[in-house]
């Protein structure tokens with residue numbers, strides 16, 4: 001069904017690509033209730049193997065236990081190792097990153113989402129609204145029990161619908177933090193051997209001590225805010 005709906009994962013249906021996955025537009029999926037915006041089908045890149053599949057499985061775990069109006073919901077999943085796919089609502093407004101930078105590749109992706117002509121630049125008020133929505137979804141993840149860290153907040157992982165609402169997406173790196181007693185009371189953190197996040201969005205604490213906490217996400221959200229308000233890249237901001 002997913003192969004048919006994406007015309008065999010055709011290039012002409014590709015609306016985005018990340019480190020581990022590609023995202024394709026699908027208009028109808030008979031097994032799922034119809035949604036007006038259409039569907040986005042994310043599939044692990046062929047060749048990324050276990051890590052790509054692990055990220056998709058992690059997204060299923062996190063999103064099955066979470067529900068917030070500004071957290072992009074999971075509508076369906078197929079975890080067949082040969083072609084694992086996750087299905088989301090299609091965010092027809094594109095990513096915040098694409099709407100900010102408006103590079104030729106970004107404008108091409110926005111065309112694929114239905115913009116016949118490039119959309120006008122987002123106003124400051126529209127940027128702040130999208131960021132407020134993403135911040136409320138991030139706060140929600142942080143208040144889950146156990147606390148869940150997103151670990152990959154960036155302008156590329158915040159998506160817009162056609163009305164300009166923002167959604168926090170791509171929870172493939174999200175992890176539950178462990179609560180430990182610190183000098184200032186209960187501290188929730190995650191010890192990790194792996195540095196995650198996008199260049200420019202990663203804070204020094206995780207780089208120096210391999211410790212992620214809600215501050216890691218907060219730092220990345222702060223960089224996203226600066227990127228959004230200045231229109232500059234995250235690296236060397």
Ligand SMILES: Nc1ncnc2c1ncn2[C@@H]1O[C@H](COP(=O)(O)OP(=O)(O)OP(=O)(O)O)[C@@H](O)[C@H]1O
Pocket residue numbers: 015016017018019020021022023040042072088089090091092094095098109152156157159169170172
């Ligand atoms: N639901 C959606 N609707 C519209 N476009 C989407 C949707 N999901 C993802 N995209 C597009 O695809 C791009 C890549 O998606 P995503 O970030 O989820 O992939 P990834 O491989 O997990 O990336 P990352 O490098 O962040 O790990 C996004 O930046 C966005 O442009």
